[in-house]
Amino acid sequence: MVKKRILIDLDGVLNQYGKELYNENYIPQIQFGAVEFIKELNKQGDLYLFTSRNLLLAAKWLCDNKIDMYFKDITNIKLPSYLYIDDRCICFKGEYKKTLEEIKHFNVYWK
Secondary structure, eight states: OEEEEEEESTTTTOOOOOGOOBBTTBBBBTTTTTHHHHHHTTTTEEEEEEEOHHHHHHHHHHHHTTGGGGEEEESSSSOOSEEOOOOSSOOSSSSSSHHHHHHHTTOOOTT
């Protein structure tokens, strides 16, 4: 059985994140509940960590949090995937006017 590819963003999805927490040389601690989420999601697809951060730093963070075995790879490229999980996205549902309205009122959950 071929599993579907799922890209998961690091900052704001898996780690604790916010303007005051961003440091390019340090990735904040893992979010509460993220490990269980990853374990369950891994049953549904092949997981790829998606980040614009330094890939070696992201790999170390996965290992430090003992979740590296759930990820096939780490990428900064938006690979063709079944699903993208990100804290900064809007799902396009075929209607441009509604999408523009969603963009106008968009806020990330952690603000």
